[in-house]
Amino acid sequence: MYLYLSIRFGKIVSRGFFLLAFLILFVSAVSASVVIENDEKLTNITNADHPSWSPDGKMIVYAANQAIWVMNSDGSGQKKLYDGMAWEGDPVFNDDGTEIYFAAESKKAYSARYISIHMMNADGSNGLKLTESADSREPSVNPDGSRLAYASRASGNYDIWTMASNGTDNIRLTDGDGDETSSSWNPEGNTIVYSSSGDIFIIDIDAVRPIGLIQDTYNNVEPAYSPDGETIAYASDVGGDYDLWLMNPTGSSQVKLTSDLSSEKAPSWSPDGNKIAYVSNEGGDYNIWLMTFGDEEIEFELTEKTVDIEENQINNTQLIKLREYAIKEPREFIGIVLLFSFVFVVFIVGSFMRKIS
Structure with a gap:
């Protein structure tokens, strides 16, 4: 007995x-080692969006008031780089910083307006249109600069396409039911992360089907690979307003970076991986902000595992709320x-x- x-x-x-x-x-999974050393506002303008770093980390190109702007990475030297008197946005440097790709509103005679992808020198000269007819936007340059990923309506809704850096050899990569946007390359240039109807997916450039990283009832958008490929930053409205989050490339260990009443979106990693430029409407207008991490390397305590679409979904609202509480009040x-x-x-x-x- x-x-x-x-x-x-x-x-x-x-x-x-x-x-x-x-x-x-x-607790350790949601309390990963992320130390924010500084968070500062770089611009004081209206409708700023889509910051992107130069390869040497010295410059940031961004869109504001329907034009393309550039500034030093500390916010100094702000100047309008290109304004074609129409809408321009989604700027990004090429791999060596000598050129900038961007999207702009175009119009042909006797046709409706559409958005096309353009390129120009880093000083704003020698503009060249790369796409025609269908809306195409959000160019993203692969690590060696040979190809661009972008979102295009060439086949109906927005899909992720790739093309050579000169605008040739266009290949459709995705074909989902919703709009697929905001593509970002991993450092090896063989995988792209993107958002689709509020969910986040990854797809190998030679694969047929994508893999879901986050699929829940919230809007998870604008994913961006870190320079070392170990982390993905993205924006999510889990708490109501959009905040910045980090996760493993497997979709596990989501960590919340911001908890403001304002909306924070469009994260862009510095080349050294120690900073994230982003947009926030704190104070009213959307402006470019800069978040600097401490010297500690970003580490996730939870061991990575092979992505399993069924296991990786966070569909339980109470679990998400519990996770948020653990992040905000870890000691309690x-x-x-x-x-x-x-x-x-x-x-x-x-x-x-x-x-x-």
């Missing part, structure tokens, strides 16, 4: 410690976990003692 109860007690305690270990692991959350664990162990011991008495 005592042997049976001892074995049973051992199993119950083991399960209790397993639960405790799971809760502690959960850990205290609650420890208190729960203590009560749980006391309950187990009490039950065991009643059975043997």
Whole structure:
């Protein structure tokens, strides 16, 4: 009898410690090592959007008031680089910083207006249109500068396409039901992350089907690979307004970076991976902000695993709220976990003692 109860007690305690270990692991997963050293506003303009770094990290190109602007990475030297008297946006430097790709509104005689992809020298000279007819925008340059990924309506809704850097050899990469936008290359140039109808996917450039990283009831948009490919920044409206988040390339270990009442979107990594330029409407108008991380390397405590579409989905609203609470109040959350664990162990011991008495 005592042997049976001892074995049973051992199993119950083991399960209790397993639960405790799971809760502690959960806390470490949402409390990954991310130290924000500084967060500052760089511009004081209206409708700023889409910051993008030069390869040497010294310049940031961005869109504002339907024109293309450039500035030093500390916010100084702001100047309008190109204004074709129509809408221009989505600027990005090429791989060596000598050219800039961007999107602009175009019009042919006796035809409707459409958005096309253009390129120009980094000083704003020698503009050249690369796409025609269908709306095409959001160019993203692969690591060696040989190809662009972009969003195009050439086949109906927005799909992700790729083309050579001179505008030739156009290849459709995705063909989903919704609009697929905001493409970003991994450092090896063989995988692209993008958003589709509020979800985030990755796809190999030679693959047939994408893999879902985040698929829930919220809008998760504008994913961007870090320079080392170990982290993906993105924007999500999980808390109501858009905030910046980080996650592993597998879609696990989502970590919230901002918790303001304003909206933060369009994250763009510096070439050294220590900073993120983004847009925020804190104070009213959308402007470019710069977030600087501490010297500590961004690390996720949760061991990476192979992506499993069924396992990686976060569809439980309560779990998301719990995750947010753990991020905002980690000490209180850990205290609650420890208190729960203590009560749980006391309950187990009490039950065991009643059975043997």
